[in-house]
Amino acid sequence: MFLITIAIYFFNTAQGQPIYDGMSFPFRCKEQQNAYNIYKERNQALQLELTLLQERHGNLIDQGQSLQQQINNLQEKLQNCTACPDVWIPLENNCYLFSNASATFDAAKDICNRAGAYILEDQSPREKSLTKTNGTNRMWIGATDNRQEGVYVYESTGSRVNNSDWVTGQPNGGRNESCAVAYKEENWQLHDYPCNYKFDYVCKKSREILV
Incomplete structure (x- = not known):
């Protein structure tokens, strides 16, 4: 038996193969097992955190839908507490006054x-x-380029007029035309005009709360 062991030892040495000494292999397995346990625990912790986040996300969606429903209900009730002045036309939460003369x-x-x-x-x-x-x-539409030439914005908000709101080729009047006019026959798309021209217009404001 001793001779066979010696023969195997020299054979493995000659072949350049590592020699199993009965100790190093078990140590490597133990290290790998420890690493496996650590990563498994981390993965379980992450899965638990993900589950909690998903539950929280679902709760937030439910809360958002509930709040939106409350807003809708309050808007309906608010309409019963608001009104438009005489000759103004109500639409949703706003009032509109159509001019009876151009300006x-x-x-x-x-x-x-x-x-x-x-x-x-x-x-x-x-x-x-x-x-x-x-x-x-x-x-008239409440938009001008008075603040910056060629850049049309809405007067009350300062937000820019969308390019799609203009008739093709508009605005094209340069510094001589700085106010926007909506054309009924072109689905209320816009042309630029000199601001001293006279057109009809619509005033808009929020409904007034009844006292």
């Missing part, structure tokens, strides 16, 4: 401001329908 842009703006309102600006689909029914063919 320059600055004059129209002043009339609306004195009524606590502003010239109608970016129109929603329902506002376009309202304007189509009650307005004239061409009307």
Whole structure:
């Protein structure tokens, strides 16, 4: 037996193979087992954290939907507590006054401001329908490039007018045309015009709370 062991030893040495001494292999397995246990515990902890986050996410969605429902309910109740002045037309939470005479842009703006309102600006689909029914063919929209030449913004918010809101090729008037006019026959898309021209207009303001 001793001779066989010696023979195997010299054979492995000659072949350049590592010699198993009965000690190093078990040590490597123990290290790998410890590493496996550590990573397994970390993975379990992460899975638990992920589950908690998913539950929290679901709870936040439910809370958001509940809050939105409360907002909708309050808006409905608020409409019963608000009203529009005489001759103003109510739509959702706002009131609209259609002019009975044309005016320059600055004059129209002043009339609306004195009524606590502003010239109608970016129109929603329902506002376009309202304007189509009650307005004239061409009307001022509350947008100018007075702040920066060529950059049209809405007067009340300062937000920029979308390129898609303009008729193709507009605005094209340069410094001579700094105010926006909506064309009924072109689905209320915009042209630029000199601000001293006279057009009809619409004043818009929030519904007033009843006292």
